[in-house]
Amino acid sequence: MSESVFKVLVIGEPSVGKTSMVARYCYRDWIENYKATVGADYAVKTIKWSTTDTVRLHIWDIAGQDHYRAMTRTYYKGASGCIVLFDLTNKRSFTEAKTWKEDLDSKxxxxxxxxxxxxxxxxxxxxxDKRVTHNEIAKFAKDSGFFHWSPVSVKDNRNITESICQLIQKMLDQEKESAQANPPGQVDEDVLNLHRPEPEPKHSGCCGGNG
Structure with missing residues (x-):
């Protein structure tokens, strides 16, 4: 029996349904009128993935307001996967999905x-009254580095579980690839280098780095 534990982020613009989707998926609740998330909310969902495997999701619902974006690096830390949510009736929430994805990839x-x-x-x-076509979404998803996109209705509880299962499978595949690349007992070269004396620094006219 094995258990995989994944931290999953749910991000996107305010009022697109992030909190409602998490409640639907984790608790089977429908929240029509909810308070705006302050900072981040947290939920846990355990899935019996197969007869021998269990998946435990730690789902972080990240607030979409601008004044919380400075804190996203802290919230994103240790994440294994992410859902960027937008509202099909709100074109701006769709265009801003690119900003959220870029912020995620940089952190x-x-x-x-x-x-x-x-x-x-x-x-x-x-x-x-949709403001975005499926063709637009498919092209955007491919160009922006999403592995997949899914239409859902949180209100009708439609296609939520199926969509998240695709993310789970992707994370399990990634976990398997990582385990094969780093088998138990293998010592990483970077770890060995920690025991070697540091070379004398070479000074140049500028400093760089991603921070």
Missing amino acids: VLLSNGDTIPCLLVANKDDLP
């Missing part, structure tokens, strides 16, 4: 240096 990476798996989710698919 959290997997151990091999790759960006974490990210799923684009289009909420309010039950409403008729």
Whole structure:
């Protein structure tokens, strides 16, 4: 019996349905009128993935207001996967999904240096007054580095579990690849280098780095 534990972020603009989606998925609740998230909320969901495997998700619902964005580096730390949510009836929430994805990719990476798996989710698919077409979303998702996108209706509880299962499978695949690349007992070269004397620094006319 094995258990995989993943930290999953849910990010996007305010009022697109992040808190409602987490409540639907974790507690089967429908929240129509909710208070804006302050900073970040946290929920845990345990899934019996197979007869021998369990997946435990630590889901972080990140506030979308501008004044919380300076804190996203702290919230993103240690994440294995992410959901960027937008509202199909709100075109700005769709265009801003790119900003959220870029912010995510600049602040959290997997151990091999790759960006974490990210799923684009289009909420309010039950409403008729959509402002974005499926073709637009598919092109945007591909161009922006999302591994997949899914239309959902949090209100109708439609396609939420199926969408998150795709993210879980992606994270499990990534976990397996990481385990194969770093088998138990293997000593990383960077660790060995810690025991070697530091070379004399070479001075140049400028300093660089990603910070």
